[in-house]
Amino acid sequence: MTHDDERLLRRAIELAASARAAGNPPFGSLLAASDGTILVEERNTSLTDRDITAHPELKLARWAARELDPATAATTTMYTSCQPCGMCAGAIARSGLGRVVYALSGEQLDGLKPPGSAFADPPTEGPALYDEARVPVEGYYV
Ligand SMILES: [Zn+2]
Numbered sequence: 001m002t003h004d005d006e007r008l009l010r011r012a013i014e015l016a017a018s019a020r021a022a023g024n025p026p027f028g029s030l031l032a033a034s035d036g037t038i039l040v041e042e043r044n045t046s047l048t049d050r051d052i053t054a055h056p057e058l059k060l061a062r063w064a065a066r067e068l069d070p071a072t073a074a075t076t077t078m079y080t081s082c083q084p085c086g087m088c089a090g091a092i093a094r095s096g097l098g099r100v101v102y103a104l105s106g107e108q109l110d111g112l113k114p115p116g117s118a119f120a121d122p123p124t125e126g127p128a129l130y131d132e133a134r135v136p137v138e139g140y141y142v
Contacts, residue, residue, distance in 0.1 A: 001101065004036045005077075005079070005101050007036075008030065008032050008036065008038070008077075008079040008101070009079050009081075009101055009102075009103055011030055011038070011041075011079065012028050012029055012030055012079040012080050012081045012103065013028065013081045013103055014028065015028020015029065015030065015041055015042070015043050015056065015081065016028035016043070016044075016081035016082070018043055019043035019044045019045070019056075022043070022045075022048065023047055023048055024043065024044045024045050024046060024047045024048055025044045025046060025047065026044070026081070027043070027044040027055065027056055027057075027080070027081050027082055028041070028042070028043045028044070028056055028080070028081050029041070029042050029056035029057050029059075029060055029078060029079065029080035029081065030042070030060070030078070030079050030080075031060045031063070031064060031076050031077070031078050031079075031097070032076060032077050032078075032079060033075065033076060034075045034076070034077075034098075039076065040060060040063055042056035042057075042059040042060050042063075043056055044056055053087065055084075055085065055087065055088050056080065057078065057080050057084045057085075057088035057091070057092060058087060058088045058091045060078055060097075061078075061088065061091035061092045061094070061095035061097065062091065062095070064076065064095045064096070064097055065094065065095040065096070070096050073095060073096040073097055073098070074096055074097070074098045075098055076097050076098050076099075077097070077098060077099040077100070077101060078092065078097050078099070078100045078101070079101050079102075080100065080101070080102045080103070081102070081103050081104065082102060082103060082104040082105075082106070082109050083102045083104065083105050083106045083109070084100065084102070085106070
């Protein structure tokens with residue numbers, strides 16, 4: 001991790017503090033170009049927006065996929081105050097960002113939460129109805 005990485009990571013931590021000050025969960029992220037220029041910043045707004053997907057990492061991944069061509073997206077780095085959750089990690093992978101640098105790990109975050117506050121996965125069933133479900137998919141990925 002370079003000095004510039006630490007500078008940008010500290011900015012993400014400042015964004016996390018400002019999210020908390022605004023009444024939201026304490027997470028912040030930014031996207032930087034390869035020369036360290038900040039392209040866009042985001043804060044968690046999941047409480048004030050009443051939107052469970054309003055994580056800063058997801059907002060940045062969506063912004064990159066919408067506003068950057070794939071070659072440019074691949075040169076960017078996301079700096080984020082905490083390791084992206086599963087939802088955001090999936091969006092980041094789909095957005096084509098080049099790199100992610102985070103401060104707190106998910107495990108470290110869990111250590112700062114009260115016991116039993118983790119999200120529980122609902123029961124799931126499947127796969128099922130393969131012959132029917134494959135019809136709209138076959139031939140799409142060619
Ligand atoms: Zn997330």
